[in-house]
Amino acid sequence: MENSTPSAEAARPAEEVRLERALAALRDRGPLVQCLTNTVVQQITADVLLAIRAAPAMVDHPQEAPVFAAVADGILVNTGTVSPAQVEAMPAAARAARDAGRPWVLDPVAIGSLPVRTPLAHELLELGPTAIRGNASEIAALAGTGRGGRGVDSTDSVDAVLEAARDLAERSGAVVAVSGERDAIVSRHRTTLLTSGDPLMTRVIGTGCSLGASCAAVLGATRDTDLTAHDAVLAAHALLGAAGTRAARTAEGVGSFAVAWLDALDALTPADVLGIVQLDERGISPVAGA
Structure with missing residues (x-):
């Protein structure tokens, strides 16, 4: 008699299958990621x-940023320490990425x-980012419902x-x-809540900014697949958060945590x-691109 038990993959939640595929694509494709980011976290x-x-x-x-953005697999635009040159380069790169069909992330x-980065971020928003990543206060400010946090920290x-x-x-x-x-992780027809990471991540420089770059990486690795931008952004958050959870198990403080976090990012399959993070799906749309 033919076995009627569904395959292990078919029995798994769809969001887990897509997340695993996105992470596999990242490892297989090695995307080229352009970073227009702040000097503190390069x-x-x-x-x-x-x-x-x-x-x-x-x-x-x-002069170089828009040329490179047209060929990079993914682009990060991060307003952390905007210089006069970046104020010019960031919109040019975002526009070139949009026109070339390359995914880009606004952080x-x-x-x-603040009088320079705030209008710059709203100008960049009009150039069609594939994804926007920030803390709660930054997202509220960009949405027009808040005034920002305490520097880079959310209130x-x-x-x-x-x-x-x-x-x-x-x-x-x-x-x-x-x-x-x-x-x-929120898109037009889908919201996913993700629990992972460790409080030590808030005491190490660049964990959030490198998350934006990682979103650009997974978006670039999956852009020619049937995976959505939501899948890619979720996968990046899951990977970096899971690495934080893993690193905290052996770290003795913030210094050893930073090294252990990089080691975990390198080693995690x-x-x-999927064995570390907790996902809570609040709605998945059948519409492609959700």
Whole structure:
């Protein structure tokens, strides 16, 4: 008699299968990621991208950035320490990425009341980011419902800005990722809550900024597949959060945690990640691209 038991993959939740496929694509394809990012986190961002098998390129000269954005697999635009050159380069790169069909991520670091980065972030929003990643206060400020946090630190909770994130996703068409104790990945027809990571991640420089770069990496690795941008952004958050959980098990403090985190990013398999993170799906649309 033919065995009627469904395959293990068919029996698994669809979001887990897609997450595993996205992480496998990242390892297999080694995407080239252009980072227009802040000076504080360039080193850790490059280290993280290398650990997850991506190739970092810190190309942010105004004349070079749009040329490179047209050929990179994914692009990060991070407003953490905006210089006059970056104010020119960032919109040019975002526009080139959009026109070339390349996925790009907006990370609106510390926007709200600061007079240069805040209007810059809103200008970038109009250029069609594939994904937006920030803490709760940054997302609220970009959505127009808040004034920002305390510098790069959030003063809002993820749950408090979920409606703002949904509105921002609806208006922009981007996947909106809100980072916190529990991350929320929000797109027009789908919301996923993700629990992973460790409080030590908030005491190490660049964990959030390198998460934006990792989103660009997974988006680039999956752009020619049937996986959605939501799948890619969720996979990046799951990977970096799971690595934080793994690293905290052996770390003796923030210094050893930073090294252990990179080691975990290098070593974790997709199955390892799924064994660590907790996913809470709040709705999946049958519409392609959700």
